[in-house]
Amino acid sequence: MINNGTLHYDHDRDGTHTQLAGCEAKFRNVDYDTYISVKYEHDVLTVSTDIENKAAWKECFQVKGVKLPTGYYFGFSATTGDLSDNHDIISVKMYELDQPNEAEAKEDRSNILPSATYFEPPRDHVDDAKPSSLSGIKIFLLMLVGSIALVACVVLGCMFYQKQQEQSRKRFY
The missing domain is CATH 2.60.120.200 (Jelly Rolls)
Known part of the structure; x- marks a missing residue:
């Protein structure tokens, strides 16, 4: 300029x-x-x-x-x-x-x-993309809670599956 x-x-x-x-x-x-x-x-x-x-x-x-x-x-x-x-x-x-x-x-x-x-x-002029309102700490905590929830679902699913297997074996005896 x-x-x-x-x-x-x-x-x-x-x-x-x-x-x-x-x-x-x-x-x-x-x-x-x-x-x-x-x-x-x-x-x-x-x-x-x-x-x-x-x-x-x-x-x-x-x-x-x-x-x-x-x-x-x-x-x-x-x-x-x-x-x-x-x-x-x-x-x-x-x-x-x-x-x-x-x-x-x-x-x-x-x-x-x-x-x-x-x-x-x-x-x-093209406006910039709207910045995310989530900070780095908020994103980390959200990912941590999501990971814990996913692990809890997998553990509960395995426990439920094992309980179903045990009950199905008892019926045949």
């Missing part, structure tokens, strides 16, 4: 109302390092991935018309929509790209507001 300080990230909708662009990258449970490249050059933001361990970049998305000022910081967040993932950022490499023409090199971008000419249309 591109934010000039006036937008709020909506966690319930995973930021889709302020999303500039996005893509899905399945990098969970792999035995090798995965890489993401973020490139900003000539007001074009490009995100590429190498998640198949092929040492080749695959473009995730590209957005033109992104205006970013200089003098700010990069931030990384561990917050995901699922909040159950654990992702480690091992390293961050920064490179300054060469300016090909002098007009862009002389432009003062320190006072411009972050902006973009294009935003992805928002997705429909």
Whole structure:
């Protein structure tokens, strides 16, 4: 997302109302390092991935018309929509790209507001499944009582069967 300080990230909708662009990258449970490249050059933001361990970049998305000022910081967040993932950022490499023409090199971008000419249309919000009202202890106790009841039924059934067998033997004597 591109934010000039006036937008709020909506966690319930995973930021889709302020999303500039996005893509899905399945990098969970792999035995090798995965890489993401973020490139900003000539007001074009490009995100590429190498998640198949092929040492080749695959473009995730590209957005033109992104205006970013200089003098700010990069931030990384561990917050995901699922909040159950654990992702480690091992390293961050920064490179300054060469300016090909002098007009862009002389432009003062320190006072411009972050902006973009294009935003992805928002997705429909799908409500999360209703969480269970049973806590872990309640579920454990319910399973324990159910197990005891099952064992009691089996024991009573065996006792009833043995009693029936004894009575049927006495009739034949």
